[in-house]
Amino acid sequence: MNLFAEMRFLVIAALDKMTVAGELPEGLSFDNVAVEPPRDALHGDMATNAAMVLAKPSRHKPRDIAEKLAGYLMQDARITAADVAGPGFLNLRLAPAVWQGIVKKTLEQGAAFGRSSVGAGRRVNVEYVSANPTGPLHVGHTRGAVFGDALAGLLDYAGYEVTREYYVNDGGAQVDVLARSVYLRYLEAHGQDVAFEDGTYPGDYLIPVGQALKDKVGDAFVGKGEQFWLAELREFATEAMMTLIRADLAQLGIKMDRFYSEKSLYGTGLIEAAIEDLRGKGLIYEGYLDPPKGKKPDDWEPREQTLFKSTEHGDDVDRPVMKSDGSWTYFAPDIAYHYDKVNRGYDLLIDVFGADHGGYVKRMKAAVSALSGGQVPLDVKLTQLVKLFKNGEPFKMSKRAGTFVTLRDVVDQVGPDVTRFVMLTRKNDAPLDFDFDKVLEQSRENPVFYVQYAHARVCSVLRKAAEAKIEVSDATLLAADLSKLDHQAELAVARKLAEWPRLVEIAARSNEPHRIAFYLYELAGDLHGLWNKGHDEPGLRFVQEDDSATSQAKIALARAVAVVISAGLGILGVKPMDVMR
């Protein structure tokens, strides 16, 4: 349990005593009572809104409640001050021993300090990337990949049982286009001149695939019509593309638990079963859709389709699941896929989409709501555009022209760790500028460097201490006399550490891994700040020559910071550095 939750229990216990003593009426709900870090550290270490929340239902003045509450709380040895402030906040100050205890706890628990039980072993499925298997991953996919992976890591850290999943769109018409594109490269490998028309993919990445096909089948398909090769090439080409994509993901350090094939849904009855499930709930009907308002396509003509009554579950219009020729729309296998996820017993589903799929969110939520009878929530996270820069010149992405910037381009230049961290320095739904030069800069402005440097700096301290013949093994630090950590600047760092478990819970509840990155940046700043204070105040330096006991206490604090940075980076899939290059 994190320190804030512990203190909340203390506050609730005090409120219970007040109720028994008749100072509060019976039967009040304390649900809205919170204990939080104050916005301004000058106010205290923690603040509770108890008095303000309870003022109205208890018909007492907030300040009166706060005064009485303060009296009870002061009976606890951990609390050294409880002051009423503002409209009725109760500001608490905690004894140094509490913060010293946090340092010890961090060292005891290591990477597990901050692990949470908010997930309570519930099963969550995180679907991300899910790029069409028609080419290598580009920068946009990279952000979704990093975000999804960090989110999965975060939820795992917060106590969920996580499945990482990739939905492979290998069943639709775009696979035909891919197959034809490979065929052209195949002809090219046989020395023919080809032209990429009808939207076929001109990207270079298909050249080796065409060559591989030639190596495999020789000239068997040359001069033959589609009916002879299309089916085989669909298989051959998607397999080649998925091999490419898996390699791209591996380069970023992303391991999926499962690749779920859209094609595998066909012919198994699963799509039919999913639609029948909806039909049984009265949500499937034959009907006509109105044309979109404001934007009237020239070729609009009313036609009867099989529709899903998604409006019953929060969508704006009903959605077609079957084309007029009797085949499924893309939506139908998606419904079936989510039907399968629901049936696999997940307690929570998360889909990570690019922002251009925003229009798809409501219908997907409607489908899951209908299929699960409202029992399984679906949270859809959209990742916004990445704008690339280098030397002030924006990069252009054009998949059609085959000149898009790929994941590989990015990772080759800056490495997986920098790629991942930078992609998480913005909220998922905010656009992100990615500058190839700036992300490698070694300065305070670059959060990646700043956080990595903090970790490396602690490692450097440990090395320096060893040179000074000070024992700094984990066991020794754990046994250090932490009461020597009594300077306000040192306790401030310990306070920051105390926020870590709480922050993990907040980030996990909101499915926002970027909060981890921001926290690490702040924690790194606190460590650098303490280091810099040592410049003017030698007594604050971590290594105190001729006083190994004091050194060990201070180094224990530094080590604790490194432990949390390491754990946080671990969630984000970034390796901490022991030395800066």
Added chain:
RNA sequence: GGCCCCGUAGCUCAACUGGAUAGAGCACCUGCCUUCUAAGCAGGUUGUUGCAGGUUCGAGUCCUGCCGGGGUCGCCA
């Protein structure tokens, strides 16, 4: 036109899901940096949170309506 996201300091962005006087970095100003832990440090300036209402003890945060930017809109996924 409908729907979704965004709008916070000159710039790039936070803000613990409704808490106190809205915070960081950059830029700018002042001082420091031959030695000590300097891929710099300390301090200072910076706001009608797009606009107008509403709910609340309390709103950047929730609701309504506008303004501006982006995305998206029936047999492509």
